[in-house]
Amino acid sequence: MTTGLRxxxxxxxxxxxxxxxxxxxxxxxxxxxxxxxxxxxxxVSRRTFGNYFSSKEDAIADRHVSRTQAAADALSIRPASEPIWTAVTHVILEPYKTESKHTSPSQSERDELLQILSDPEMQSAVDRGARAATATLGAAIARRIGVSTTTDPRPCLVANAALSTLLTTLEHWLGLEEPQPLLSQLSESFRQLGAGLDHTL
Structure with a gap:
């Protein structure tokens, strides 16, 4: 078995x-x-689960971390001439473009997700995941613009802004009384926040 397959x-x-x-x-x-x-x-065994996650809450929060890792990987192949916020927006929203083709969750399904996210231990796990995700995306942004996160705060500031926009918009969307297309909500949030960022990096 090759390392890649493993x-x-x-x-x-x-x-x-x-x-x-x-x-x-x-x-x-x-x-x-x-x-x-x-x-x-x-x-699988409980031991196998423990090799990956310390709790069920961390397992759920890992959805966000894994998606951010995929976004960070994708950032490296975006066109070099593309403004940083445009590139970050593209790689973060890409999975939601695919999901938008499927049926949107019902109100009861969105209520279930809100109930999960309201759990205090779940919120702590989300916070831990968000910190890990910010570090991952920040490092990818730093590589793209040719700086180090140890000497330049901008990559992590942009990463934090992007991921906070994502999570805040998702939470807002889950709480809407009338279902709205998630992708359009996310796109508008990123557009508004990024209006000035592409001109500063």
Whole structure:
């Protein structure tokens, strides 16, 4: 087995554990989900789960971290002439362009997600994930503009702005009484915030 194949399998299992945790939390409520429920559905051991996540909350928050890693990887192949905020917006919103082609979640499904996110331990896990995601995206931005995050705060400032915009807009969207297309909500939020950023980096 090559290192590349081994890593692909590892990432696939991590994603499966994370997604399964989300689905179980939506089905039963987060407080009613146990690690044993997750591993039984995926078909692995508790020890394997522990190799990836310290808790069910961290497994859910990893959805955000994994997407940010994918965005950071994609940033490196965006056109060099593209303004940084435009490039960051593109790589962050790309997954939602695919999802927008599918049926939007119902009000009850959005309520389930809000209930999960309102859990105090879940909020702590989201905060931890957000810090990790900001560091990952900040490093990718720094490489793109040719600076170091240890001497220049701008990459992490831009990363934090982008990811805060994403999470804040998602939370706002989940709470809307009338369903709205998520992609259009996200695109407008990024457009408004980025109006001046592309001219400063």
């Amino acid at each position: 890593e692909s399998k590892r990432l696939a299992l991590r994603n499966s554990l994370s997604l399964t945790t989300v689905l179980l939390a939506r089905e039963r409520g987060l407080s009613n989900v146990r690690v044993v429920d997750i591993v039984n559905r995926v078909g």
